[in-house]
Amino acid sequence: MTDHFTLVEHPLVQHKLTLMRQTGTSTSDFRKLLREISHLLAYEVTRHLPMTTRRIETPLQAMDAPVIEGKKLALVSILRAGNGLLDGILELIPSARVGFVGLYRDEATLKPVQYYNKLPAQLGERLTIVVDPMLATGNSSAAAIDLVKAAGAKDIRFLCLLAAPEGLARMREAHPDVPVVSAALDERLNEKGYIVPGLGDAGDRMFGTK
Ligand code: URA
Numbered sequence: 570m571t572d573h574f575t576l577v578e579h580p581l582v583q584h585k586l587t588l589m590r591q592t593g594t595s596t597s598d599f600r601k602l603l604r605e606i607s608h609l610l611a612y613e614v615t616r617h618l619p620m621t622t623r624r625i626e627t628p629l630q631a632m633d634a635p636v637i638e639g640k641k642l643a644l645v646s647i648l649r650a651g652n653g654l655l656d657g658i659l660e661l662i663p664s665a666r667v668g669f670v671g672l673y674r675d676e677a678t679l680k681p682v683q684y685y686n687k688l689p690a691q692l693g694e695r696l697t698i699v700v701d702p703m704l705a706t707g708n709s710s711a712a713a714i715d716l717v718k719a720a721g722a723k724d725i726r727f728l729c730l731l732a733a734p735e736g737l738a739r740m741r742e743a744h745p746d747v748p749v750v751s752a753a754l755d756e757r758l759n760e761k762g763y764i765v766p767g768l769g770d771a772g773d774r775m776f777g778t779k
Contacts, residue, residue: 573741574732575750577613582606582752586730590768596777600653603702603775606730606752607657614698614728614750615642615662640694641666643722647701647713648672648685650771654700654728666695670713674706679762681709686716693721702771704732704751705764707739714744730771731755733764 585602588594594602622633645668646655659665671685689695697717704710710727717725725747727740732751735758740749755764763769773779 573745573748574737574754575613575748576754577610577750577752579609579613582609585609586752589730589774590766592769594774596774599774603653603730604657604660607654608661610654610728610730610750610752611658611661614726615696618642618696639696640691642696642698643668643689643692645670645688645697645699645713645717647699647709650703650775651699651701653771653775654702654730658698658700658728666690668717670699670716672709672712674709674762676761679706679708681712683712683716688717688720691721692717693723695722695724697722697725698728699725699747700728702730703764703767704729704736704740704749705758706733706762707736707743710736711739711743714740714747718744726750731764731767733758 585606589599589602619638620635621638623636625634641664643666644655646652648669648671666689668688672681672683675682699713701710727747727749729751731753733755755767757765759765
C-alpha cells in the first residue's frame with residue numbers, strides 16, 4: 570500500500586455509515602452497523618497483503634493454493650472506541666495478535682495522555698493495523714503510532730471510520746509512512762475537537778454511556 574490516504578467508497582460502507590451518523594440510531598444498531606462496516610474496512614485494509622502458496626490436496630488432486638505470507642498480523646486498538654472496530658475485524662482475522670493502547674484526550678489541551686500500553690511480541694515482523702473509529706485532531710492516533718513504532722513495528726496501517734482534514738494532515742506530517750484508510754473524510758473539527766458533521770462521541774454511542 571503506497572497512497573497515504575484511501576477512502577472506502579463502497580456503497581454498503583457509505584449506506585451503513587449514514588445510518589450510524591443519525592441521532593435516532595440506537596446503541597445496539599450502532600454496534601451492529603460498526604461490526605458490519607469493520608468487516609468491509611478490514612477487507613480493504615488487507616487488500617494488498619503479500620501472498621505465497623501452500624501445497625494442499627483437494628479431493629481431486631494436489632495444487633499450490635494461495636495463502637497469506639508471513640507472521641500473523643497485529644491489531645492495535647486505541648481504547649476505548651477502537652474496540653468497536655477491533656471486534657469486527659477479529660471475526661474476519663481470528664488469528665491476529667491484539668494490542669491495546671489507552672489514551673484519553675485532555676479536554677482542555679486536546680492532547681493525548683497515556684494510561685495503558687500492552688502490545689504483541691515481534692511487531693517488527695508483523696503488519697500492524699492500528700484502529701480507532703475517529704481520526705479527529707490526530708493527536709491520539711499519532712501518539713499511538715509512536716508507541717507502536719517504539720515497540721518495533723515497521724509496516725503499519727491506520728484504520729478509522731471518519732477522518733477530519735486536520736487529523737489526516739497531522740498523521741501525514743507525523744507518520745508519512747503510515748497509510749490511512751477511512752470510510753469518510755468529513756468537513757472539519759469544531760472548537761471542542763469533534764468531527765463535523767461526524768457522528769458524535771463514538772465511544773458513548775457504541776457503549777451507551779450518554
Ligand atoms: N472522538 C469522537 O468520538 N468523536 C469525535 O467527533 C471526535 C473524537
